[in-house]
Amino acid sequence: MSSVAVNQVGHLPSGPKRATLVTDATGPLPWELADSAGRVVATGTTDPRGIDISSQQNVHTIDFGAHRQTGAGFTLTADGATSRPFTIAPGLYDTLRADALRFFYCQRSGIEIRDDLRPGYGRPAGHLGDRDVPCAPDAGDYRLDVRGGWYDAGDQGKYVVNGGITVWQLLHAFEHRGGLDALTLDLPESGNGLPDLLNEVRWELDFLLRMQAPSGLVHHKMHDREWTGLPTLPHLNAQPRELRPISTAATLNLAAVAAQGARIFRKYDADYAERLLAAARAAHTAAETNPIRYAPVEDTVGGGPYNDDDVRDEFYWAAAELFLTTGEHRYAEAVLTSPLHTEDVFGPYAFDWAATAAAARLSLALTPSELPGLAEVRASVLAGADRYLTLQQAHPYAIAYAPPGNRWEWGSNSMVLNNLMVLAVAHDLTGETRYRDGVLEGLDYILGRNALNLSYVTGYGTDFAQNQHSRWYAHQLDPSLPHPPKGTLAGGPNSGLQDEVAQARLTGRVGQFCYIDDIHSWSTNELTINWNAPLAWIAAFAAELG
Structure with a gap:
């Protein structure tokens, strides 16, 4: 199944703008950049990169750095998959x-x-x-x-x-x-x-x-x-x-x-x-x-x-x-x-x-x-x-x-x-x-x-980590308690899988997939x-x- 992974917050107009396409295809593929109204504002072809060792996925790179038009709600589409929306704007960070x-x-x-x-x-x-x-x-x-x-x-x-x-x-x-x-x-x-x-x-x-x-x-x-x-x-x-x-x-x-x-x-x-x-x-x-x-x-x-x-x-x-x-x-x-x-x-x-x-x-x-x-x-x-x-x-x-x-x-x-x-x-x-x-x-x-396809920063992006291991930001366990504050970073993939949740659910996975957004996974x-x-x-x- 194809997917397009992007920075879900977005990009500075003058900065680099690239995305990663996961696909079975080995040759270049067409891509489209659309604005929030669905209008195609840029097109191109992907750069096949082969198998990524950190995920064992076959991936391509999409480079849309030439596009500097600002706005919110941009999406990339390639091989039938569409990215999460993102913004191109100054002052983004x-x-x-x-x-x-x-x-x-x-x-x-x-x-x-x-x-x-x-x-x-x-x-x-x-x-x-x-x-x-x-x-x-x-x-x-x-x-x-x-x-x-x-x-x-x-x-x-x-x-x-x-x-x-x-x-x-x-x-x-x-x-x-x-x-x-x-x-x-x-x-x-x-x-x-x-x-x-x-x-x-x-x-x-x-x-x-x-x-x-x-x-x-x-x-x-x-x-x-x-x-x-x-x-x-x-x-x-x-x-x-x-x-x-x-x-x-x-x-x-x-x-x-x-x-x-x-x-x-x-x-x-x-x-x-x-x-x-x-x-x-x-x-x-x-x-x-x-x-x-x-x-x-x-x-x-x-x-x-x-x-x-x-x-x-x-x-x-x-x-x-x-x-x-x-x-x-x-x-x-x-x-x-x-x-x-x-x-x-x-x-x-x-x-x-x-x-x-x-x-x-x-x-x-x-x-x-x-x-x-x-x-x-x-x-x-x-x-x-x-x-x-x-x-x-x-x-x-x-x-x-x-x-x-x-x-x-x-x-x-x-x-x-x-x-x-x-x-x-x-x-x-x-x-x-x-x-x-x-x-x-x-x-x-x-x-x-x-x-x-996950932002590791709580509150940033469409899909983000929000159940980090904490004794008081524990909404997953008690709905009366909050998730971690906006701007909290999750630890991220850890091949060691030292906690029981990670061991039960992630054993055998490679590199980038050694992560789970669960409050009990203190090692990831x-x-x-x-x-x-x-x-x-x-x-x-x-x-x-x-």
Whole structure:
């Protein structure tokens, strides 16, 4: 059966415009582009691409990039199949940029979520008791005030390494993407003189600061003592909460993002910037002068382990952000002598919470500094971007992601977006249109040009994910509760199929088909803060172009 997969949101008039046709035909086929009134406004023939390894479908590409007429309700028809409707217009991604960022307010812990600010999502403050949390028996013999922050994902834990990479990406967007300083996000703090995005990020930064022990080291995470069931709203969760042990990875996450935050907040709140920088210095020193401590892989009760047994990348990242903020020689030396500084850090996916070397490289490439060898740093980013662009151009669905063995990874949608971020930075460095077009066409996959004909962003497109794994956005289980907020990204195909629903319904499927929009499929369909962050970053890039 034929189908035409498109970006169900649409395209910028001057950007690339392609679709993927699934068909049994092996030769070129005619296609038609129709406007909302059904008038044919463009025609052409498809480009047969053969079997796509990520879906095992026989596919063709439809290229209608020459058409620049604006409007809503366009459809593509080929081989008897018609696409979902889409729009061609400037400013197309402005709303997505805002919604992807507004998501974070609904994830806040320790504060009432006001229904007048997020209609349908109002709830009482959750976990007010986080202001006095004991260490677990293996984590210490003291208590800390660790209130605030964002709930990490579908659970109600708070994790420093996931919070760290999320804060870094949002602050990186603020520092390097235009228009975010004036963007209104409808927050309780709106109008206080601080840009709304920084208001939101500060909610998490304050939590990260509270996770720092007097030694300067940082607790890896805090969460419920036992797993809670679905649905459970945060204010109704009666599980005792605990601080889990200190880790070097968490300590260096704080060093990196507190240093980055100091650089950005300096313009708006000098006292807060100084506090951030002091915490960053203390964390970096503590990580350097204490034995390396890894988060235990077996720590899986009540929260995810977020284990990482290689922290060379976190040392590199922390040194990079401290150098960019202070310009101090000792941090420059730490960057230049890191074994990762001259390595190729752009693998199948660029970065995530456990692999932060590419995050350091992107900061070093874009943030002005006097680092020796800056030309080589930037050249390495361009080389990584060229690799992702080559993958994308060879892929019939234009995906800049090709995992080894076609084994798609947990949170693959975020990996696709993070690879697109490398292309976007390459565009920033060179101004070359091919990188810009790669980002825009890569976003097509997330918004519906995929084997499932599904937008992975709630509220965007005709058919979209809306039952992401969550204990409070649980409409699938309780109709009185909402679906996830508009602008929420689903994790995406995951060949591992770790949950029972995925195992029962997806076993034997390939690549792109390893996804199901079911609230119980936590391995393919969770929502997380660190997946919405790259969506926001890429949407901000696309919004600038519009």
